Amino acid sequence: MFGIVRPCAHRLGEGLKAAWMAHLCGLCLALRRDHGQLARMVTNYDGLLISVLTEAQTGTTADGRRTAGPCALRGMRTASVAQGEGARLAAAVSLVLAAAKVRDHVADRDGLLARRPVAAAARRVAAGWGRAGAHSGAAVGFDTGVLVEAVDRQLGLETLAGYGTSILTVTEPTETATAAAFAHTAVLAGRPGNARPLAEAGRLFGRLAHLLDAVEDQEADAASGAWNPLTATGTPRAEARRLADDALRGIGPALREAEFADGRLVHLLLVHELRRSVDRAFEPHLHQPEEPRGFLPGCGMFLLLCCTCRMCCASEYEGPWSRKKREGCCQGCDGCDCPCDGCDGCDGCDCDCCCPCDGC
Numbered sequence: 001m002f003g004i005v006r007p008c009a010h011r012l013g014e015g016l017k018a019a020w021m022a023h024l025c026g027l028c029l030a031l032r033r034d035h036g037q038l039a040r041m042v043t044n045y046d047g048l049l050i051s052v053l054t055e056a057q058t059g060t061t062a063d064g065r066r067t068a069g070p071c072a073l074r075g076m077r078t079a080s081v082a083q084g085e086g087a088r089l090a091a092a093v094s095l096v097l098a099a100a101k102v103r104d105h106v107a108d109r110d111g112l113l114a115r116r117p118v119a120a121a122a123r124r125v126a127a128g129w130g131r132a133g134a135h136s137g138a139a140v141g142f143d144t145g146v147l148v149e150a151v152d153r154q155l156g157l158e159t160l161a162g163y164g165t166s167i168l169t170v171t172e173p174t175e176t177a178t179a180a181a182f183a184h185t186a187v188l189a190g191r192p193g194n195a196r197p198l199a200e201a202g203r204l205f206g207r208l209a210h211l212l213d214a215v216e217d218q219e220a221d222a223a224s225g226a227w228n229p230l231t232a233t234g235t236p237r238a239e240a241r242r243l244a245d246d247a248l249r250g251i252g253p254a255l256r257e258a259e260f261a262d263g264r265l266v267h268l269l270l271v272h273e274l275r276r277s278v279d280r281a282f283e284p285h286l287h288q289p290e291e292p293r294g295f296l297p298g299c300g301m302f303l304l305l306c307c308t309c310r311m312c313c314a315s316e317y318e319g320p321w322s323r324k325k326r327e328g329c330c331q332g333c334d335g336c337d338c339p340c341d342g343c344d345g346c347d348g349c350d351c352d353c354c355c356p357c358d359g360c
Helices: 007-034 038-040 048-058 085-109 116-141 145-160 168-190 192-224 229-233 237-259 264-281 295-305
Strands: 065-071 079-082
Touching: 007 038, 007 048, 007 065, 007 079, 007 116, 007 192, 038 085, 038 264, 038 295, 048 085, 048 168, 048 192, 048 229, 048 264, 085 116, 085 145, 085 168, 085 295, 116 145, 145 168, 145 237, 168 192, 168 229, 168 237, 192 229, 192 237, 192 264, 237 264
Parallel strands: none
Antiparallel strands: 065 079
16 A cells, blocks of 8 residues: 555544545455456555545535445455545546556566566556556546656656756646546536636645655665656755645645535545655654565565555555555554644644544
């Protein structure tokens, strides 16, 4: 499981935790239903934001949920999971971006992908995911071509970028892709007036996703000789942090311009948890990270983690590809004892979405 928004179960509270898990499981099951078991590998925390945004605008409806059967990742329990156009759009976006990630690994000849037979197999998988994502996107009126074009433009920009290039030049394709996906949730929800503010929130989220990925991978990329946007452009971490904080400050006002039937989970994820993600990424790195796994070894580790339920139930596990330390999605607050984890409030907003402590 990957993504920058990884909320703590205790901070969510029971109601929002159930809603978040409904979208996570809904994305996973939408991928399996429409594209087969292998497609479930692209399930990620950030992709489910598309499903969350769609339901936040329409409100929870009977047609928008169904009861799923027992699953090993839920401790063989049944659960109410999200379904419908939001989940299908989330699946389409996840597939197309995963296909691009595989192609990028092939181009970089990472690990076993340096071998031609393995690279050829990976290309076939990526091509299948790309076609499947385009098909699912078309079914809900979304042209995934904007995502493919952004990915292709990203590769060109990385080739041309050098010392002194603005880091925002490099993040622009990611911003454009996420803006389009966020805006389309307004179309699915029948709230066209939300398209503009959600596009702005998506643009800033895309900037953050790119920056945080670059920050977290910088040391590992330096050790392996891989391209990293911060290193290539000579962008100091202090400047990256400034840009990340600016993006955080812009997301809240953009969300306040949109109309939601129930925006509590959206606010918690894109305001509170996103700020925690930024703080976590910019913490000093005390240990040199291990070299990331290649694509196929990472796939094998992903399946092992799924089959042993470690992604769900472990207090900590190693990311299948990045080898970064992750927390099981059903665990508590980063090892703290207090369910609030030192809650820092809502930065002046009047939300009641998140912390279980009174008056926070």
